Amino acid sequence: MLIIKNEDFKQLSVFDQLLPKSCLELKGELAVIDKILDDESLLAPFIEKFNSKCGRHSTPVDTYIRMMYLKFRYNLGYETLCKEVSDSISWKVFCHIPVCADVPDYTTLAKLTKRFGEDTLEKLNSLILQKALEKKLIKAKKIRIDTTVIKSNIHHPTDASLLSDGVKVLTRLVKKVKDAGIAVKSEFQDRTRTVKKGY
Secondary structure (H helix, E strand, O other): OOOOOOHHHHOOOHHHHHOOHHHHOOOHHHHHHHHHHOOHHHHHHHHHHOOOOOOOOOOOHHHHHHHHHHHHHOOOOHHHHHHHHHHOHHHHHHOOOOOOOOOOOHHHHHHHHHHHOHHHHHHHHHHHHHHHHHOOOOOOOOOOOOOOOOOOOOOOOOHHHHHHHHHHHHHHHHHHHHHOOOOOOOOOOOOHHHHHHHO
């Protein structure tokens, strides 16, 4: 059964009531994103893709979306995400999970992602970014790119490879000359395939 919002989150347990209010208040980036995610229109694509009304209760959609935000924001795996949310009161509050309640299992999150589709999550991330920019909550001036360097052996030139490269270069030059209308009647045979087979 699809649950849109976690109703249990609104009902504070005895333990929640004993905690200082400062522990249950979101600050900084989480507070900003929390306000954006309160917009119910963001849940629409998920409700359309998963409108089952029978079966056992599932993870609430708003909890799933908030956990997926943390996953993508901090580049976490499903299992690590669940451990981090379990260990952090502020992350539990952000995900609308009562402090004493269990965090959804990482396998459940993976299954929901498969069911909703990666494209739905990409659309959600785009909407969050767009809304944050519109409200001037974030500044999009810089871009950070993460690159990976893979170690590989250098290809040392051999006589055959040098000959092959030379034939390719000469063939390109002759084709450019012919395309320019010079020496059109002169015969020329492309030997790049022959060289490639011999190499």
